[in-house]
Amino acid sequence: MPDSVAARSRKCRDKLSLIIDSLSSPSQGPRRISYEQVIDELARFSLWMGNIGALHLPKSPLSLESRLSEADEVLSHVHDLLEDLYEVADQLFEIASGVRKGEVAPITPDEDNEDDEEGGDHELEISEEVELFEQIGASISRLFRVTSLIRQAAPNDLFTKALSRNRYRFNDQFDVAHVGEKFSKLRSDNLVWLQKRLGSAITQRRHYLTYMQDHREKLEGQREATYTAEMRSQAPTLPQMAQNLPVRAIPDNASRPSTFFTKATTINPSNITPQMLTVEDEPDFDDDARSYTTISRSVDGDLDSSTMIRIPKLDDLRKGFRKEVECPFCFRMKTFKSERVWRRHVYSDLRAYICTFKDCDAPYFGDINEWFRHEMQFHRVQYSCVVCKKAWDDKDKFLRHMQLHPELLNKDKEEDLLDISRTPLEHIPAEKCPCCTDWVERLKLRAPTQANADGGLEAVITVVPNVFKRHLASHLEQLALFAIPIGSTTKGSTDSNVAIEEDQSS
Incomplete structure (x- = not known):
């Protein structure tokens, strides 16, 4: 054998x-x-x-x-x-x-190699x-x-699998309170449901990180001394x-105390082909060539340090001459070409992006573009009347208007009508950010002439969807990183908690 x-x-x-x-x-x-x-x-x-x-x-x-x-x-x-x-x-x-x-074995340089240094008759x-x-x-x-x-x-999706383990349940009261402290706008009566959703998401990320830590230790067994x-x-x-x-x-x-029972997942052999096994120097599976937006700066140009500080630097994770880095959150060995790719991986691990609309059961998103595509396709939309050519941001107002066109409004096909009439917003009011109230004022300071374009009337400041995406995503990323235990990554993580707890200035 x-x-x-x-x-x-x-x-x-x-x-x-x-x-x-x-x-x-x-x-x-x-x-x-x-x-x-x-x-x-x-x-x-x-x-x-x-x-x-x-x-x-x-x-x-x-x-x-x-x-x-x-x-x-x-x-x-x-x-x-x-x-x-x-x-x-x-x-x-x-x-x-x-x-x-x-x-x-000696190697004699090619006689025709014009790049050889003059007089370079030495042998390699x-x-x-x-x-x-x-x-x-x-x-x-x-x-x-x-x-x-x-x-x-x-x-299996490990995030979903972790949440299915109910041996340990964490109380979300602290995390919900943290969300309200950080973004006071969410404490209002009409947004308290979102405060609860975002706080519970932090708690579930703690659940996930605990599961992954336990899973890693189970796979590794009793830990080796750090010999290097x-x-x-x-x-x-x-x-x-x-x-x-x-x-x-x-x-x-199996006698060591464990948070969860761990069993390695059996893989489907059809998912791995012989060609995949023999390919050399495969690039990072996160696909660096794809177009991603990195949330490293707030819209007004100030570095959002509270978002970044809890993510350890690649240089702190690399040791010696190793190419691979073990992610301290999912414990997978990967190669990262840049800090940008590394940060994107962390946000993906934490499922940082959450739908911010009520009565939506969309899952947590690990990809910023998939998350905002969902919001733009189903929520940040307007409904246009094909007869009047008018548009409404509110679905109920649109349906009330369509009662003027009974030939088009059929109760049995109401959803079809909504699908046909729905288009993503081209501009989003900055005041629609559910987390902060000062963004509008900062934008007004940056473009005062635009804000006063309507004379004495209060102007509605709007931004293009991509700018709104970056802004709202930065809030969600800050909350996601709060799930990372203090001291679990780098020596400076204890100090980083101060930045997390400060009132945001961006």
């Missing part, structure tokens, strides 16, 4: 640890790669194991064998990748431990030691690639530490 994923993973981890041990020995002489570089790759591999639950025994419901029980081809591919990683690591260990010398070299190390990194990257495919193929920092700071004791690193309790221990 072939080794399990857990057994193969431990063998790979042990071999990488032995390489670190050998490279740290001064008796081996100069090296083409450093033990710090291998430490980073071991850290990447350990993150992969914990993130996907690779160390669970095959019979565990949390194991990769259980998750891929209906996807034999994918499981076989994981076995192949682990075998390749072990073979490459074993060859590098032979060189690092002095069993044999690594080969070095290909080192077997360096190439083996690069293959280790590539093998681990392929494992991360498969992990992403497995996550994508899972049929210790290795860097205690280089003299590195051989002993490297030997101790592979020792870890088997994580199939």
Whole structure:
């Protein structure tokens, strides 16, 4: 019987640890790669194991064998990748431990290469030691690639799944009160329902974050000591530490207290094709090429620091030479090309965007454009009479008017008439922001001539939908980030709470 994923993973981890041990020995002489570089790759591999639950025994419901029980081809591919990683690591260990010398092949530059420096008759070299190390990194990257495919193929939405677990229920009273404190307009009688909705959403995000934390710990099992920092700071004791690193309790221990029972999701094999398994260097699945609006500034140009401060910087999450970042909220390993893409991912995790219209049961949205498209299609609309060519923002007023045209108003087909007559608003009154009252005044200060265009009459300040979207979304994002526990991300998160609690000035 072939080794399990857990057994193969431990063998790979042990071999990488032995390489670190050998490279740290001064008796081996100069090296083409450093033990710090291998430490980073071991850290990447350990993150992969914990993130996907690779160390669970095959019979565990949390194991990769259980998750891929209906996807034999994918499981076989994981076995192949682990075998390749072990073979490459074993060859590098032979060189690092002095069993044999690594080969070095000279490369003579192309004689026709006009870019060569004048007099550059030196030879380039290909080192077997360096190439083996690069293959280790590539093998681990392929494992991360498969992990992403497995996550994508899972049929369940984790946010919805988290909310379905009712073992822990959080009281939303505090969060509802916070919404009212931050946006006093929502405490008015006609908007208190929205205060309750937005506050309850924060509470449900706490539920989700707690579930994901528990789910991550269950998959990883008993947490490993953070060895990377210790290795860097205690280089003299590195051989002993490297030997101790592979020792870890088997994580199939159900006695540890848990917020929720966790079972790895079984994936549908049809969701992963052989071509997907072999594609190299796949870009971030969030699709950077798509057009997104990043809510980083308020409409009046002031940096909305309270929105951004609770999101850790990518540089704070990256360690060493790793390309992948483990999101501290959903605990998925991903690559992010920019802070903008990273922030978009956080808001997607938190389902930051919520319909702000009463009696609408639309789900929480993780995408700003999908959310506002919903509001513009179903709520921020006007109804035009095909006979009179007049338009009404209010559905009931439109239907009352259509009683003047009984030939068009048929009770049985009222919804059809509304669908035909409904079009998105081209301009939205700034006063329609349900959260704040000062935006209109700020806009008037920016465009005083427009505000006084009607003489002494009170002008209605309107904005185009995209501007309104950015403004309202910034409020929703601030509320969503309030769900993040203080101190859960970066050292500065405690101070960031001050910015969250301040009265908004934007």
